[in-house]
Amino acid sequence: MSEPVTFKGNKDGIVMLLDTKVEFEELCQLIVQKLWESRNFLGGQTALTINTGEQPLEQGQQLALKVLLQSLGHQVKRFIPENAEIKENLRSEEIIGTPREKKSLTRSKVGRISNHTTNNTSLEGIENYLAEGAVIIRKNIRSGQKIEYDGTLVILGDVNAGAELVATGHILVLGTLRGLAHAGSDNNLNAVVYAQNLLPLQLRIGDLIARAPENEQTENKGPEIARVVDEKIIIEEA
Amino acid sequence: MGEVIVVTSGKGGVGKTTTAANIGTGLAAQGKKVVLLDTDIGLRNLDVVLGLENRIVYDIVDIAHGHCKLKQGMIKDKRFDDLYLIPAAQTKEKTAVNEEQMRAICNELKQEFDYIIIDCPAGIEQGFKNAIAGADRAFVVTNPEVSAVRDADRIIGLLEANSLNNPQLIINRVRPNMVKQGDMMSVEDILEILAVKLLGVIPDDDNIVISTNRGEPVVLDEQARAGKAYRNIVRRIMGEEVPLLNLDEEEGFFSKLMKVFKK
Numbered sequence: 239m240s241e242p243v244t245f246k247g248n249k250d251g252i253v254m255l256l257d258t259k260v261e262f263e264e265l266c267q268l269i270v271q272k273l274w275e276s277r278n279f280l281g282g283q284t285a286l287t288i289n290t291g292e293q294p295l296e297q298g299q300q301l302a303l304k305v306l307l308q309s310l311g312h313q314v315k316r317f318i319p320e321n322a323e324i325k326e327n328l329r330s331e332e333i334i335g336t337p338r339e340k341k342s343l344t345r346s347k348v349g350r351i352s353n354h355t356t357n358n359t360s361l362e363g364i365e366n367y368l369a370e371g372a373v374i375i376r377k378n379i380r381s382g383q384k385i386e387y388d389g390t391l392v393i394l395g396d397v398n399a400g401a402e403l404v405a406t407g408h409i410l411v412l413g414t415l416r417g418l419a420h421a422g423s424d425n426n427l428n429a430v431v432y433a434q435n436l437l438p439l440q441l442r443i444g445d446l447i448a449r450a451p452e453n454e455q456t457e458n459k460g461p462e463i464a465r466v467v468d469e470k471i472i473i474e475e476a
Numbered sequence: 477m478g479e480v481i482v483v484t485s486g487k488g489g490v491g492k493t494t495t496a497a498n499i500g501t502g503l504a505a506q507g508k509k510v511v512l513l514d515t516d517i518g519l520r521n522l523d524v525v526l527g528l529e530n531r532i533v534y535d536i537v538d539i540a541h542g543h544c545k546l547k548q549g550m551i552k553d554k555r556f557d558d559l560y561l562i563p564a565a566q567t568k569e570k571t572a573v574n575e576e577q578m579r580a581i582c583n584e585l586k587q588e589f590d591y592i593i594i595d596c597p598a599g600i601e602q603g604f605k606n607a608i609a610g611a612d613r614a615f616v617v618t619n620p621e622v623s624a625v626r627d628a629d630r631i632i633g634l635l636e637a638n639s640l641n642n643p644q645l646i647i648n649r650v651r652p653n654m655v656k657q658g659d660m661m662s663v664e665d666i667l668e669i670l671a672v673k674l675l676g677v678i679p680d681d682d683n684i685v686i687s688t689n690r691g692e693p694v695v696l697d698e699q700a701r702a703g704k705a706y707r708n709i710v711r712r713i714m715g716e717e718v719p720l721l722n723l724d725e726e727e728g729f730f731s732k733l734m735k736v737f738k739k
Binding site for chain 1: 518519520527529530531532533554566567
């Protein structure tokens with residue numbers, strides 16, 4: 239198997255190749271690890287083009303990845319799907335990592351992108367406001383644990399009921415959020431809460447509070463993002 | 477002037493929180509003004525049992541330290557207008573509140589409410605001391621098990637040492653059939669050891685698990701045996717003379733039928 243995360247350089251700069259068949263949460267962990275390992279190779283280069291391979295990331299995942307990378311000091315130039323032209327450029331100039339296996343491209347999966355590119359507002363919202371610092375925590379946050387951070391908080395794991403996250407910036411949970419999340423705690427209404435599976439009992443953004451409906455279904459609805467629109471916290475598919 | 481009642485046990489898992497939730501809800505259902513106070517800081521549960529978890533903004537630590545007004549820290553119940561909950565903090569420790577602060581909170585609540593029911597944490601450390609600091613009266617919950625009874629005895633001693641005399645006993649999770657077969661301590665056995673006044677006996681009932689998971693106290697369930705037992709306790713607290721529930725009588729139709737055939 240090829241590595242799920244590899245870097246390649248071409249005339250456009252650095253391209254990060256992702257194997258999106260890997261579980262997104264795991265992929266993010268690998269990205270963090272790989273960025274660290276490749277810090278010498280990357281040098282001062284902070285701008286990254288992301289090649290998502292034959293199975294593009296959903297919009298919410300792109301957003302999460304963008305914030306994750308920004309929190310690590312990288313900018314995302316753009317997301318590109320794997321295509322022949324770029325691939326050929328890369329093959330010759332591969333610097334690190336093992337070559338990706340060629341996989342047949344399934345059309346149906348590519349078709350999914352269009353469903354998710356229609357609503358770009360949440361993406362733009364994030365770009366307009368980004369906390370200076372960010373911290374990534376790679377563990378499950380359990381009941382009674384409270385994490386406070388001055389900046390953007392990224393959790394690679396689950397946040398259970400009874401746990402509390404408080405951040406002056408955004409909160410991203412690449413897992414299930416069942417506990418309490420308070421984003422933009424210094425009254426920043428531009429902050430958002432993103433979770434792969436958003437099931438909190440209560441959400442707070444700035445000084446606004448929203449609580450879960452009494453009879454909410456707990457099935458996995460896919461990634462969602464909570465943000466403030468007209469002084470109200472709304473939750474939408476990411 | 478209201479009355480402050482602490483529900484305690486020493487041992488964990490005997491049903492303190494369930495009892496506090498049901499007594500509080502039962503009293504509110506009788507038209508009393510009630511506030512439930514969860515003092516189990518760090519391991520709060522009462523909010524979950526009452527189905528109020530998603531409404532928590534402030535907690536007892538915020539109130540004790542003046543981060544919010546007492547009124548702001550009280551969560552109104554979904555079912556009764558005169559039932560409130562003051563939740564414990566989940567991310568702090570027992571030492572976040574002291575006995576003096578607890579006494580002050582209890583005294584303030586007494587002005588407005590008929591009953592202040594305190595859910596005490598397991599153990600005999602600071603959390604227990606905080607919980608009993610402002611109490612006028614104590615209910616001790618135990619199970620028909622030697623370990624629970626041993627701990628109840630210890631607790632009764634500690635209550636008396638803190639001038640909370642004449643605590644009343646609630647025996648929870650009694651299984652009449654096991655008692656009959658001599659496999660479980662009987663109510664009489666327990667009373668002989670503890671020598672305190674009995675407030676009530678709650679039968680072991682699957683409905684408790686269901687109601688706890690749903691966040692709806694069993695005392696409101698007209699059918700459940702445990703609900704009936706709690707309703708009787710509520711009436712006794714309010715001064716009525718109610719005979720103990722005859723646990724045998726409450727057998728299912730099928731077992732009654734079986735008995736007829738056995739004869």
